[in-house]
Amino acid sequence: MAPVTHVHSLAYVARILGEDVELLEAITDNDDNLDYGDIITVWTGSEETMTALTDNGIDALRDLLADARRSPEAWQDLLQSFVDDPDLRARLASGITHA
Numbered sequence: 001m002a003p004v005t006h007v008h009s010l011a012y013v014a015r016i017l018g019e020d021v022e023l024l025e026a027i028t029d030n031d032d033n034l035d036y037g038d039i040i041t042v043w044t045g046s047e048e049t050m051t052a053l054t055d056n057g058i059d060a061l062r063d064l065l066a067d068a069r070r071s072p073e074a075w076q077d078l079l080q081s082f083v084d085d086p087d088l089r090a091r092l093a094s095g096i097t098h099a
Contacts, residue, residue, distance in 0.1 A: 039052075
């Protein structure tokens with residue numbers, strides 16, 4: 001595997017994928033949801049962090065979302081598995097996004 005030389009902020013990934021950034025935050029909140037090393041924590045201050053993804057992480061996330069969108073049942077399964085906030089889950093289930 002080649003060394004990682006750059007990462008992409010979740011806000012940027014949401015824009016390029018046309019996804020809701022809160023959905024991506026919910027999925028990447030648990031490092032186990034993508035392969036080890038695909039989710040990077042970037043320290044932006046003494047106690048402030050942001051999440052970023054490698055190129056492999058973006059590809060894995062794109063595949064995960066594409067698989068979930070194959071059917072309404074698969075989409076609901078993804079939301080139930082990754083999104084803890086019931087209001088966010090309801091908004092995403094209704095198709096209203098904040099990309």
